[in-house]
Amino acid sequence: MAAGALSGLVAALETYRGRDRVVRALCYGCQLAGGALAGPQAPPSGLPGSLLAVSAQLNACRTALRLFDDFAMLSYSCSYGLGPKDEDGLVRGLSVLCNLANQLYYPCEHIAWAADAGVLRVSSQKWWTLSMGLWAFSLLLGILRSLRILFQLRRKLRQHKGYDFPPWLYSYFNPNVSVLICELLPIIIELWAINNITLASSSTSSPLSQKETKAQVKAEVLSILTDMADLSNAIHWLPPGFLWAGRFPPWLVGLLGTVSSLIGIYQASRGGNSEAV
Numbered sequence: 001m002a003a004g005a006l007s008g009l010v011a012a013l014e015t016y017r018g019r020d021r022v023v024r025a026l027c028y029g030c031q032l033a034g035g036a037l038a039g040p041q042a043p044p045s046g047l048p049g050s051l052l053a054v055s056a057q058l059n060a061c062r063t064a065l066r067l068f069d070d071f072a073m074l075s076y077s078c079s080y081g082l083g084p085k086d087e088d089g090l091v092r093g094l095s096v097l098c099n100l101a102n103q104l105y106y107p108c109e110h111i112a113w114a115a116d117a118g119v120l121r122v123s124s125q126k127w128w129t130l131s132m133g134l135w136a137f138s139l140l141l142g143i144l145r146s147l148r149i150l151f152q153l154r155r156k157l158r159q160h161k162g163y164d165f166p167p168w169l170y171s172y173f174n175p176n177v178s179v180l181i182c183e184l185l186p187i188i189i190e191l192w193a194i195n196n197i198t199l200a201s202s203s204t205s206s207p208l209s210q211k212e213t214k215a216q217v218k219a220e221v222l223s224i225l226t227d228m229a230d231l232s233n234a235i236h237w238l239p240p241g242f243l244w245a246g247r248f249p250p251w252l253v254g255l256l257g258t259v260s261s262l263i264g265i266y267q268a269s270r271g272g273n274s275e276a277v
Helices: 002-013 016-038 046-068 070-080 089-116 124-162 167-172 179-201 207-236 250-269
Strands: none
Touching: 002 016, 016 046, 016 250, 046 070, 046 089, 070 089, 089 124, 124 207, 207 250
C-alpha cells in the first residue's frame, strides 16, 4: 500500500500539472503555518519569517512556470469553441467567457512579471491588478456555471417521480448570512437528499447513470468551494478599497489557498479536473 502511494506520488510529480498542484499546496501551507506562528508580529522573523519566505519563493516559481501556459489554454479554448450544441446555452456562454478571461489572464501576468524583472519598462502594478481582476472574474463565472448546473440537476431530479423537497428546510438558514451561501446550502442538501432517495427507489435507472449523477453533483459542489476560496483571495489581492481587498492576514490567505489546493488534489486523484491558478 505504501509502495502504491509512493508510486502514485512520483507519477504525479513527473507531470507539470501534478507538480504544480503539490507546489501550490506547499506554497499556501507554508503561508498558513508562517502566518499562524507569526501572529500580529510584523515583520515576522525566525521560523515564521522563513516559512513565509519559502511560500513567496514557491509562488514566484509557479508564476515563472505559467509563462508557458498560454498555448495549453489556447488549445483548450479552441477545442471547446462555443461549446457542444447539446449543452445548456447559459452554461456554454459562461464557459466561453471563463475561457476568454483565463486566456487574457496569462499575457497580463507575463507583462507584470517582465516589468518586475526589468525586461519591460512599464509599471507592473496595473498589470498585476488587471491579471488579478481577470482571475477573479473567471472564478466568479466558474461559480455561476456550477450553480447553473446544480439548478438543472435539481430540476431533473425533482421531475423524477414528482419528488419535491420540504420547504421548511430553507427556514433553517440565517438570512443575514451571505446570499450566495444561503442559496447554495439548501440546494446542495436538497440535491443530495433527492439524489439518494431517487437512486434508492428507482429500478429503471442504470447503475452507470446513477453513479454519474452523484459524481457530477459532488464535482460541482467541490468546484464551487474551490472557486469561492480562491475568489476570496483574489479579491484580497486587488487594490485596497474594493470589498475586503488587503484585509486578510497571511494565515487566512494560506488557509483558503490550502483548502482549495487540497480539494484540487483530491479531484485530480479521483479523475477530476482542477483549473486553479
